[in-house]
Amino acid sequence: MSEILSRDALDASAGELVRALAAREIGALELADAAIARIEARDGEINAVVVRDFDRAREAARAADVALSRGERRPLLGLPMTVKESHHVAGLPTTWGFEPFKGFIAPTDSVSISRLKTAGAIILGKTNVPPWLSDYQSSNPIYGRTRNPWDLERTPGGSSGGSAAALAAGMVPMEFGSDIGGSIRMPAHFCGVYGHKPSYNLVPMRGNGPPYVPDGAGVPLLVMGPLARSAADLGLAMDVLAGPDEGEAVGYRLALPPPRHATLADYRILLVDDHPLTPLDDEIRAGLEGLATRLEGLGAKVARASGLLPDLAKVQETYMGILMPAMSRGQPGAQTISAHAWMALLDAQAQNRRQWSRLFEDFDVVLAPVHGTPAFPHDDEPDLGKRVLTINGVETPYFAPAAWAGLATLGNLPSTAMPVGQTRAGLPFGLQAIGPYLEDRTTIAFAGLVAQAFGGYRPPPGF
16 A cells, blocks of 8 residues: 555645656545545634635546546646635635625736646635735635634634635645745734745746736835745645746746755845844744754754845835735725835835845855744724734734835745744744845754754644
8 A cells, every 4th residue: 555545645745746647546526525535524613715616627627637647747736725815816716805896707817827737737726815815814804704723713814815825734735825024924923833935026927917907017125936845745736836927937047056055054044033123922033043053953044134234224114115005905995105116116125125135145044034933813994003922921013013024025035934932822923044045945954954864844733
């Protein structure tokens, strides 16, 4: 009996499942049915998979079995997965959790969804988000609230909260989200899974705007990327998703550099666990320091300060200056800024990117928190400006921890979120490994090496 069949198949990694499918140790329809059964059995109170497309998924799985039987091989052929609700999948609703968009049915697939399908992925459905993808929780008036499988009274994060919850609960082996304010990384941190924010523009955004909005210039800072239960599966997904859109592919080809190093001992690491504008939970800080010490024990060079690090307060000022117009565009009552002020922000971003480029001559990765706290209790205060988080016993503005996400986002840098520990209360927490622009393979490989040395994903109790 194969290793896959000797245990529950859905507990295997995406890479293991793809290999088992190719070896005909398990069938695509069999695997899709197993994932559907898991969703139906486990998603009741969690409420992660809010759009279900099981009939078409079974049809696609049957077609995958035919292709596999005739020897066809593709990177994800027969692999079941879900995707974030905001992604356009032809024939399925896309609402962004926003009531005015209720009833919109995507007429076509986005470029990225098309790439996933072409690679052979079986799309089972879509996972929950907050309204307009703008909250650290995933609750909206259309689909309701998604709960964290580690503690149903706590948020799984947002805006890819349904994505991370479905993964953590073992419903699917792979997910596809988006990130502008930590929306991949923070849910991964809250739910104890892996998430990768790619380098800006590495994964095409075409076909993925809000409903009723024609494709245009795209959104500054915004990227789309995978979530999974292993770093290797992030790499598997990125091999499918990354690369120029058709207009640019005329003159450009994907040629990402390999990981900088093959062993942790060779990495030069900068640890950043202090920020002038937002506090950090003491248990998370201790966990990050503990990991740094263990890395040093393996021979890695770890610095805890560097004059090359950009001014973090300035980073946050510029990041928020770009983020707010980018996120609020098209919303009723949104404030605007002048063209000259916008150009000044882009100049500041360019200067920030040059600072990071110089830093990564001396360091390979920067390790930093993803968010200031572990998963926090659900908060139904309708005025987001009145919400607070309690960090080390002190009330903190609700969105202050966005500063941690902004480190990588403003610089257009790749960042891989990985689980590294648990609090005394048993909640998972992670960190982000930030790397040089277009060196996504380095941060993903680093996360994989950390998992090999110290452990990675573990299922929530009861899953």
